Amino acid sequence: MSSALLLGTAIALVFAPPHFALAQSDADTTENDSEITEGTETAPLVIEADGEFETATSPVEGFVATQSATATKTDTPIAETPRSMSVVGTDEINARQAGTVMDALKYSAGIQPDQFGYDTRYDWFKVRGFAQQDSGLYRDGLQLRSSGYASFRQEAYGAERIELLRGPTSVMYGQNAPGGLVNVVTKRPHENMVNEVALEAGSFDHKQGAFDVGGKLIEDGSVLYRLTGLVQDSGTQTNMVDDDRIYIAPSLKWKNDDTSLTILTHYQHDKTGSANNWLPTVGTINSAPNGSIPVDVFTGEPGFEGYERIQTSVGYEFSHDFSNDVTFRQNARYAFVYVDYKTAYGSGWSDVNAGTLKRSTLRTDQNAHAITIDNQLETRFDTASVEHTLLTGVDYQHYLYDRYAAFGSASDLNVYNPTYGGSIGTLSTWYDDDITLRQLGIYAQDQIDFDEHWTLTLGGRQDWSDEKKYDNTKNGAESSKNDQAFSGQAGLVYKTSFGLVPYLSYSESFNPVASEGSQSFDPETGQQVEIGAKYEPQSFDGLITAALYDLRRQNVTTKDPVDANRKVQTGEVRSRGFELEGTIEPFAGLVAKASYSYNDAEVTKDNDGNQGKTPAGVPAHTASLWADYTLQTGTMKGFGFNGGVRYLGNQYGDASNSFQIPATTLLDAGIHYEIDGYLLALNATNLADERWVSTCSGSNACYYGQGRTIVATVKYRW
Template identity: 45%
Template sequence: MTKRLSLTKMTPAPLALAVALALANVPLAARAQGAPQPISIAAQPLAEALNDWARQTRIQLVVQQSLVAGKTAPAISGSLTARQALDRLLAGSGLAATMEGNAAVIKAAPASGGTSTLPAVTVVADGEESATGRVQGYVAKRSATGTKTDTPIIETPQSISVITADRIEAIGATNLKDALGYTPGVSTTTYGADSRYDWISLRGFDAYSPGFYLDGLPLRNNSTWGVWRTENYGAERIELLRGPSSVLYGMSGPGGVVNVVSKRPTAEPVRELQLQLGDHNRKQVAGDFSGALDADGKVLYRITGLVRDAQLPAAKEGDDRMYIAPSLTWKPSGDTTLTLLSQFSRTRGGVYTRARPQVGSLDATPIGTYIPSKLFVGEPGFDRFDQDQEMVGYQFEHRINDTFTVRQNARYAHQKLDYKGTQLTGFMALNPDVPNDALNFQQMSRSVFGSRENIGALALDNQLQADFRLGQTQHKVLVGLDYQRTRIDQVTFSGGSASPLNIYAPRYGGPIELPEPYFNGVTRLAQTGVYLQDQIKWGDRWTLTLGGRYDTADSTVDSRIDGSRQRMRDHKFTSRAGLVYLHPSGWAPYLSYSESFAPTATIDPVSGDPFKPESGKQVEAGVRYQPTDSKAMYSAAIFDLRRKNYISYDGEFMPKQTGEISVRGLELEATAEIASRLNLTASYSYTPRAIVTASSNTSEIGKQATAVPRHRLSVWADYRFAMGLKVGLGARYTGSNYGDGEAAWPSKVPASTVFDAMLGYDIDRWSLALNLRNLTNKTYFANCGYRNCYYGYPRTATATATYRW
């Protein structure tokens, strides 16, 4: 039964809701009847027109979705007050607007001489965006990833991309790497199709080690198999900060930071159920619910979750997952907020990869044959990837006065992994006396590898922010102390053997010989960092960001194999400086310098000693354009990035350390909502240099170091028709390159173009969508390196039905 609220006598509950949704202390009626302003809204469905009105006037809008369903609004343009524009949009619709508290409330126009009631309200649009809240559409304007403060993106002197929940849903991205596929400077195909991990590289360097970030806190990985995973359905947005970022985050890679922002409790009700069906027997049920637990809106809740029953594309191995994320927000006053965040996930499945030796995949065998691309090279019943994750944490903020604000963010995470896999190692010469005998290219040897890991990780970040004016400058100073500690108990092996596989008539179930572990022990990592940042503004034109940080990092490795203990202690000062010029027209050129630092406890399998810490530094110059009369963001950046003591992995998944790698490039990005119905995102990366500049192996110097193509291009566009139909089409182009390690890899990986598509329909409270990734089912190489090649994903189809009320 729907609760109805009388307009003639509103109860305290809706009054509390109106207060909670207020944008400012300025009375709404005064703002609505204030000075005229330029307003331009196209003819379109009424719901979308009201969204545009809220964004342009920065006034909170409240309305029940069913009231505006099926209605259209005329085009309006000119110098109008907010109230004048709203009245014109509602003309002839049978709806009227009233100013209640600090919100504009849309209701059915009252009958003559009678009273009317207002149905329970639902927020259609927010007049103001926050750095962690939901973004309507694809274009975000604020972020905290680049500064740890709520800052306009256009004022941040470093390259940032934000992938919103609406964009994730539109492109049908079911995992983190798919969500980033239309972003510049990003590679999501390091090891091709892979059911285990989100292999993501930024500007040529991996982002999965030292690890991703969740809500600004690290999910630390130490180059083990226990890589933390996030859930797209539980994400409000995914943010990329490209380039070294140790000033804010301590140990991190030079390519940048991937930060997933969780869905948080909201005052406005969220009620959503979703059913998803797909190929490979994919069946998934998901739900997202949020709202207030009390009449005053001081206690808010949210619970997001899903259950999936599916199979992998080969051998009918499982791909099952359970995820639930309860959260709670308490606001005892307008100055204090405490949010409890948690999530629990369980993954049970096999292993799906498409790795093949170079000979027989990219290059033909001496007799001109190839290994079938669809061949399942694993071992049913042996291969497994079982992963459990639990995370519990909180975010606390208290505003002491107009100057000082304190924050503390904390999380404890635990992961348990049981992983075993099989891979091809090469052809078996069944007739060695005749090298080109076809028998020598039918049977392939296989090896096995795996790891059992138990990981516990604690992360804590304390912040004091001071906002004050000093002479002609406005300062936002951030002082921070963070601490993180990770314990990894692992037993890892590589080598051994599985029964040989006939590539034309495969038989499974043969004997498997497990090798002795090459590592059996406990690794402990701890880092303490102190940082200082000052965001300085001169008037409305100049923004200078300065930052410095000092880190100490300790690691201990205890081996159960020989009883040894290795201890390492590193320390490093890192810095960042950036200058932005803000032109009134929306242009913002910037220049920045930044550094990174990442100690590691990874062991050199040859010497048995830990690898050296790695470091990075970058100079970046760019420009952004944010039009004042439309919802769009355009950016361009050039950069010179260097990484020292880089750890990579060979074809046997064994680590090695390289001297220095240099990457230079250009990145372009455009995200825009055109005429409110057309959404567009496009990116281009030009990387003419990604080479080894220093190495103990002189044959590597001057050669391509990482799988970075000279050209990478992506475009996605979707259009929503007035009758509810929506269509989308995307293309992702990757240019040819030498893969990982040109010195050991003389052949080029061919260029490829992959298409994605979406067809959907919105009707009443239902949203229906069919997403196809790799629309043409193209067989292509995602990457090659160290005499192995990796095929990309085949076509996948997913049908989604979402019901919101």
């Protein structure tokens, strides 16, 4: 790590313009990124708890965020960022009692968070039609990659804000699929924070206790602390599957006039199982002789079931202002995850008339070590009347995976009248390997303000990545693969005087492709053109965004038309569409949020017989509407209620488009009452208890979505 740190610092300094050596005096410099920059039309939101302007990592006051660094790695107004993005703060998370990161994003445009149904193990999601769970999850701006079953999952209660960035992201973050990313900004210390303790109880014997406390460790405020944690003891909508968790996240911040150091750590221990099942279309989507398969059926074996994950991390965010115009930042983290998992799951009907399901088994034991570091030098300078915010940097990732997985079979199970204790067959090794992944990237971005209206953003990045694999199924045979790629991006915004900001952007991505046998492949690439507009009302808090996009994923592997035993990278998938999202607080007590997404996805080049088809699990239309109102006066002051509706359009259940999953409309609702520091809330998800299929991976693998779930909460804040 030390060599990467030194290399990053050196390269960042080399990239800096001559103004670094001749930094202007404080009297001559432009204001830093925590202040209002000249030419910004929209005043930043004031965070009353700190008495400071909102920053990219501070709490969101209310429901409308104004600042973010996820798209640019600089503290930039969201309305002036030439990319489509959404930010969900803690107030919104709490108002809907979102239990997971994906729950928090269910009312955002462009994302499909229920990819494999109701699942307590992983965060599965697609953005703009592309699966992002392996490479699209980030914590505090640093990637948390997954490989096999060695997958991190983030706790929503530990999030200060959850940010969704749509489209290719490689210039800022390196290798990633082209759909976008989800960045969880974790809770960290700040002055005069509101402490809380909370208790929850709800459906499926759900019980949870949580706390979030912090403040000044030293009276002058130079050292701050925060401690966030929870204990959850819960069942699930699937019989015999629990969802238990211990989470604790201590953090510490030291700061003076020009330097700050924030230490962020967490420990998480999950015990759960296979809650989503694998079920056939007959009995879920289509009628079956014995009726619909029950939503709560457990298709596994109690003696061969369990998912246990332990994950930890320790990292820091360091920042130093050399002057008001030059800031160096270094973010680093070590993370570890261990997964021990065994399960039996459905693999199609054995006898549909008898109601018996065939079953397969999985046994896996995996762990991952991840070291990530990102060095940034932000320099602000002028050339004539043009203002520049130049970001240069280098980042490095080092992942070590130890993976084992084996498959087998189990005796049939009657899903209408299950009797457990069946036989478990002999397991056959699927893979047993050790993988080392490394990536080094050098990047630069310039945000150029020509005047109070026009801002041009240009960026480029060069990446080098390599993979080494030791295959224990082949007596430790070693293979290696090296890739490199250049990615670019550009964006242009025009800031009007009445809050409307049209923009145009272009962005690229790359993502390495795993070798298959003796074949080695080039990285997949992605390119997106996006045109849109953002509008901030002048008379009340709000942000309304609209975006048109055309996104291409290239170098997709497909059959070699000459040799059916080999593959070629001539495949392409196109995703284009329209997104509309708005959050408004038109007057005190009322907040409303709406979104609509149209996605026209198509396999445009393919040798597998799917050219012209729609990729599986990509609905053309999704929409949502949610609102909350709280009384501001009278004897019932502090009482409020909310409601929401979510629409998921029909989608194909396999690559050949042989069947469709019906559209679904879901209702959510809640009531809450706040008085004398206490908050009482009752929230219901899928209020009508709709039985619905979220997606399928073929005719024998369909997944039920979340049924009606009710959670009651009591919080005390001081």
